[in-house]
Amino acid sequence: MRFLHNGCGPDREGEDAMTHQYKSARFDIDGDGIARFTMCKPEILNPLTDDLRDDFEAMVNTVEGNPDVKVLILAGEGRAFSAGGNVKGMAERKDAQAAQARTRLYDAHNWLQRLYNIDCPVIAAVDGLAYGGGFAFALVADFIFASEKARFCSVFGRIGLMPDLGVLYTLPRVVGMAAAKDLMFTCRSIDVEEAKALGIVHQIHRSETLMGAVDDFAARLAHSSKDAIAITKRTVNGAFESTYGDVVDAEANGQAVMFTTPFHKEAVRRFMAKEPSLYDWDRMTK
Amino acid sequence: MRFLHNGCGPDREGEDAMTHQYKSARFDIDGDGIARFTMCKPEILNPLTDDLRDDFEAMVNTVEGNPDVKVLILAGEGRAFSAGGNVKGMAERKDAQAAQARTRLYDAHNWLQRLYNIDCPVIAAVDGLAYGGGFAFALVADFIFASEKARFCSVFGRIGLMPDLGVLYTLPRVVGMAAAKDLMFTCRSIDVEEAKALGIVHQIHRSETLMGAVDDFAARLAHSSKDAIAITKRTVNGAFESTYGDVVDAEANGQAVMFTTPFHKEAVRRFMAKEPSLYDWDRMTK
Amino acid sequence: MRFLHNGCGPDREGEDAMTHQYKSARFDIDGDGIARFTMCKPEILNPLTDDLRDDFEAMVNTVEGNPDVKVLILAGEGRAFSAGGNVKGMAERKDAQAAQARTRLYDAHNWLQRLYNIDCPVIAAVDGLAYGGGFAFALVADFIFASEKARFCSVFGRIGLMPDLGVLYTLPRVVGMAAAKDLMFTCRSIDVEEAKALGIVHQIHRSETLMGAVDDFAARLAHSSKDAIAITKRTVNGAFESTYGDVVDAEANGQAVMFTTPFHKEAVRRFMAKEPSLYDWDRMTK
Numbered sequence: 001m002r003f004l005h006n007g008c009g010p011d012r013e014g015e016d017a018m019t020h021q022y023k024s025a026r027f028d029i030d031g032d033g034i035a036r037f038t039m040c041k042p043e044i045l046n047p048l049t050d051d052l053r054d055d056f057e058a059m060v061n062t063v064e065g066n067p068d069v070k071v072l073i074l075a076g077e078g079r080a081f082s083a084g085g086n087v088k089g090m091a092e093r094k095d096a097q098a099a100q101a102r103t104r105l106y107d108a109h110n111w112l113q114r115l116y117n118i119d120c121p122v123i124a125a126v127d128g129l130a131y132g133g134g135f136a137f138a139l140v141a142d143f144i145f146a147s148e149k150a151r152f153c154s155v156f157g158r159i160g161l162m163p164d165l166g167v168l169y170t171l172p173r174v175v176g177m178a179a180a181k182d183l184m185f186t187c188r189s190i191d192v193e194e195a196k197a198l199g200i201v202h203q204i205h206r207s208e209t210l211m212g213a214v215d216d217f218a219a220r221l222a223h224s225s226k227d228a229i230a231i232t233k234r235t236v237n238g239a240f241e242s243t244y245g246d247v248v249d250a251e252a253n254g255q256a257v258m259f260t261t262p263f264h265k266e267a268v269r270r271f272m273a274k275e276p277s278l279y280d281w282d283r284m285t286k
Numbered sequence: 287m288r289f290l291h292n293g294c295g296p297d298r299e300g301e302d303a304m305t306h307q308y309k310s311a312r313f314d315i316d317g318d319g320i321a322r323f324t325m326c327k328p329e330i331l332n333p334l335t336d337d338l339r340d341d342f343e344a345m346v347n348t349v350e351g352n353p354d355v356k357v358l359i360l361a362g363e364g365r366a367f368s369a370g371g372n373v374k375g376m377a378e379r380k381d382a383q384a385a386q387a388r389t390r391l392y393d394a395h396n397w398l399q400r401l402y403n404i405d406c407p408v409i410a411a412v413d414g415l416a417y418g419g420g421f422a423f424a425l426v427a428d429f430i431f432a433s434e435k436a437r438f439c440s441v442f443g444r445i446g447l448m449p450d451l452g453v454l455y456t457l458p459r460v461v462g463m464a465a466a467k468d469l470m471f472t473c474r475s476i477d478v479e480e481a482k483a484l485g486i487v488h489q490i491h492r493s494e495t496l497m498g499a500v501d502d503f504a505a506r507l508a509h510s511s512k513d514a515i516a517i518t519k520r521t522v523n524g525a526f527e528s529t530y531g532d533v534v535d536a537e538a539n540g541q542a543v544m545f546t547t548p549f550h551k552e553a554v555r556r557f558m559a560k561e562p563s564l565y566d567w568d569r570m571t572k
Numbered sequence: 573m574r575f576l577h578n579g580c581g582p583d584r585e586g587e588d589a590m591t592h593q594y595k596s597a598r599f600d601i602d603g604d605g606i607a608r609f610t611m612c613k614p615e616i617l618n619p620l621t622d623d624l625r626d627d628f629e630a631m632v633n634t635v636e637g638n639p640d641v642k643v644l645i646l647a648g649e650g651r652a653f654s655a656g657g658n659v660k661g662m663a664e665r666k667d668a669q670a671a672q673a674r675t676r677l678y679d680a681h682n683w684l685q686r687l688y689n690i691d692c693p694v695i696a697a698v699d700g701l702a703y704g705g706g707f708a709f710a711l712v713a714d715f716i717f718a719s720e721k722a723r724f725c726s727v728f729g730r731i732g733l734m735p736d737l738g739v740l741y742t743l744p745r746v747v748g749m750a751a752a753k754d755l756m757f758t759c760r761s762i763d764v765e766e767a768k769a770l771g772i773v774h775q776i777h778r779s780e781t782l783m784g785a786v787d788d789f790a791a792r793l794a795h796s797s798k799d800a801i802a803i804t805k806r807t808v809n810g811a812f813e814s815t816y817g818d819v820v821d822a823e824a825n826g827q828a829v830m831f832t833t834p835f836h837k838e839a840v841r842r843f844m845a846k847e848p849s850l851y852d853w854d855r856m857t858k
Contacts, residue, residue: 046375075443087557098542105538113530121757142753158565159557160511160550162518166542169533172525173749178485180525183429184518185407187506188567199750214775221757225732230757232734239744239752240526243684249739252677255736256670259662264732271659271731279730281760319775373843376831384828399816444851446797446835449826450806455819458811463683464771466811467714470692470804471793474853526812561848 020058023051026061033070034218035063035120042078048133058112064118070222072118074141074213075125076134084132084155098193105164112165116140117237119230121221125214126150127207131189136165139174142233144200146192147207152200153189173240174199223279225263234276306344309337313345319356320348320504321406328364333372334419338418347423350404356508358404359500360427368442370418391450399452402426403523405516407507411500412436413493417475425460426521430486431500432478433493438486441473459526460485467523484545509565510547595608595623605642606790607692614650619658620705620709629683630690631679636690642794644690646713647697648706656704656727677736684737689710689809691802693793697786698722699779703761708737711746714805716772717786718764719779725761745812746771758759795851797835 005132025045029035037059039046047115063069076082093100104121115122124130126140133156138144154171156163163171163184171179174196205213221229232255239247258264268280277283310332311327315321323345325332344549349355362368379386400409410416410427418441424430440457449457449470458466461484469476481487491499507515517540525533544550553564563569575628596618601607601785609631611618617623635641648654664674697701697711704727709715726743728735735743735756745772755762767773777785793801802827809821830836839850849855 031418062631091558098546101545102538102542105541109534141622152348157510159553160514160547160562161544162514162540166536168525168529172522176485180522185515186567198747224729227758228729228732228734235740236744236752239740241529242739244811248681251736254734255677256674259731260670261675261732264445266662267731269660272663281758373840377840377844384832387831388824389826395820397652443796443800445839446800446833446847447830448800448826450823451614454807455816458808462771466808471801472853527815
């Protein structure tokens with residue numbers, strides 16, 4: 001384990017001045033390049049407090065562009081992945097100006113948009129409630145693994161808000177317009193089976209085996225070309241609003257770069273030499 | 287009942303000069319804020335005549351921005367929701383210039399685009415044929431409830447036309463590109479089960495119970511924040527063609543406004559006081 | 573049969589100077605307006621060689637704007653529709669500059685984008701592997717018919733490349749964002765049942781009956797208005813990235829033209845005269 005920033009364990013001495021002190025999440029990167037960001041305020045359902053925002057931002061600062069990270073896993077301790085917005089905080093800020101609310105959202109997107117486009121695959125492990133902002137965090141992941149304990153909810157409208165933290169952007173791209181409106185207008189919660197049927201959840205596992213399944217999946221993804229995943233991810237994330245010509249530009253320029261990568265050159269060498277592939281999911285799953 | 291503009295009942299005297307005389311639809315807004323627009327030319331399958339266009343436009347003028355309307359229901363009497371374009375009218379206009387056809391479509395979108403983005407949830411109750419323009423009207427609704435009598439068809443190509451009245455915009459966002467091309471190219475009709483599987487239909491009910499189910503659903507939606515629904519709807523309607531940054535702008539500015547609304551403030555107060563929610567679908571459905 | 577450009581049969585004498593000599597595909601247009609482009613290098617799994625690129629381009633040059641072509645069928649001989657990129661070619665070009673790789677992709681899109689928007693329906697008949705570029709070719713078709721032998725794979729990432737030939741544009745529009753990332757990141761292959769569930773495959777037929785089913789479907793589509801299909805196709809292809817207003821412009825201008833077409837005028841005449849329709853899928857399927 002190369003990094004350990006444990007915001008929920010016992011106090012540690014001698015923290016490097018450059019090291020963020022995680023308060024509402026644990027963060028580590030293991031020797032296999034798997035980074036884990038685990039929200040760890042289960043007693044209050046991992047709400048989006050200012051501390052958690054700071055932890056997310058610090059994590060993004062560490063992971064983005066970090067060649068040691070191959071896959072990032074987002075998780076939450078206890079019975080919530082994250083219950084989202086901190087209504088108590090809203091109550092305290094109730095006299096704040098609208099302009100401040102606006103600034104808080106732009107501030108959050110400074111790291112959330114970077115997380116959405118971060119240069120490695122991201123898996124959300126949802127073993128409980130993913131409500132509001134918690135739903136938003138799951139939706140910026142590339143894959144959502146969930147257990148029978150998972151429930152998803154675009155809860156914003158229940159308190160007279162619009163969906164935020166990107167849900168209006170991410171959710172329709174996954175479930176289509178009609179289902180997005182259903183979830184956003186009714187603000188009803190859905191269970192894991194419905195979330196799977198809608199395409200939100202990639203795999204369902206029993207709660208006891210969820211993290212093991214996520215770890216196995218991450219270990220496989222870690223064999224991929226980080227460069228190829230990064231450029232594929234950024235391009236597909238913007239694919240719906242892009243014209244054919246926009247995508248051709250991204251593809252032609254991007255692929256030219258990919259042809260220069262050591263991963264590609266080694267993969268071609270192995271192919272010609274009839275050696276085993278660097279990354280072949282079909283064989284890995286056998 | 288606050289408004290009653292009955293285009294299909296007996297003639298009424300003393301119509302206010304400002305009141306549109308509905309000819310091909312009935313329109314009313316009840317005391318609970320549920321507006322109902324019911325096409326009422328069943329003997330000719332509720333086609334898109336000039337009269338019906340005028341009725342739609344008048345309805346939009348009344349509903350848009352009207353604080354008394356919480357939910358709008360679109361329905362059709364008889365065995366068609368609406369059979370769409372008026373081929374007889376096309377035959378009569380057959381020598382009209384192409385430029386006039388073009389103008390007629392822009393004229394229709396003057397109210398249809400406003401209806402698509404109107405500031406309350408819209409439910410289409412489809413108890414029969416929704417063909418061509420009738421399919422288009424259903425697709426501008428946020429929710430389609432339908433019975434076993436419903437059939438949907440992008441019928442345009444059968445007479446050598448392209449889909450119009452927004453179907454090229456709305457349908458792919460609901461069903462995806464491949465299914466949209468199937469329906470638009472073959473112009474085959476689909477039954478309610480297939481429409482549900484494609485995501486077009488939100489709920490199926492037996493014909494006898496359809497309107498009751500729509501009324502129940504509307505009554506629940508009427509508890510929501512009209513402001514939050516309005517801004518959510520306009521933003522999600524444009525979500526596919528928007529960049530992440532576009533949506534962030536809409537969200538940050540919009541949410542700042544939502545935080546100032548009485549609905550939000552009361553919802554937060556109730557949350558902190560542990561009082562029942564203003565709008566909680568999960569509890570309402572119990 | 574009006575055209576015959578057989579790249580895989582015996583040599584033929586007296587080829588017209590204007591006629592492309594097909595080398596890796598057979599191409600013909602039959603008397604019913606059905607064009608067939610069949611990749612015919614089964615022993616090497618129909619890879620995207622320079623010869624095949626030239627054949628595609630020549631075919632597009634012949635089909636585009638050709639009033640004799642009502643439907644285009646893409647197929648592959650043997651156990652692959654197309655295995656896609658020619659890794660051997662990549663190995664040979666391994667010292668080529670990135671700038672050349674970029675140019676090769678722009679060159680391919682010169683005909684691939686035209687094929688995507690070509691003015692007739694396109695059916696891909698997939699009776700084997702559709703991998704990488706082969707998957708891309710299937711995805712530019714409007715309908716994919718496939719047999720139990722079909723397998724689809726966004727194989728690019730296995731050799732450290734990003735998806736190219738438009739897959740980043742076409743695939744998300746068909747399957748949504750989450751499934752697109754799954755297929756692009758894991759590069760796993762999927763069978764025909766999963767491809768149907770994802771919306772990629774329109775119809776599954778047994779291998780022995782696949783081409784017959786494609787021919788029947790093409791024969792039905794050939795009754796449609798070529799003008800209406802062409803304009804519908806180009807507009808829906810760009811629908812996701814278009815605003816409502818963009819689509820209204822395309823629709824208003826396009827429909828004005830459609831009203832002037834002989835097909836439309838004859839269809840209206842038949843409707844008024846209660847004569848059989850020119851194009852009615854529901855009746856054809858009975």
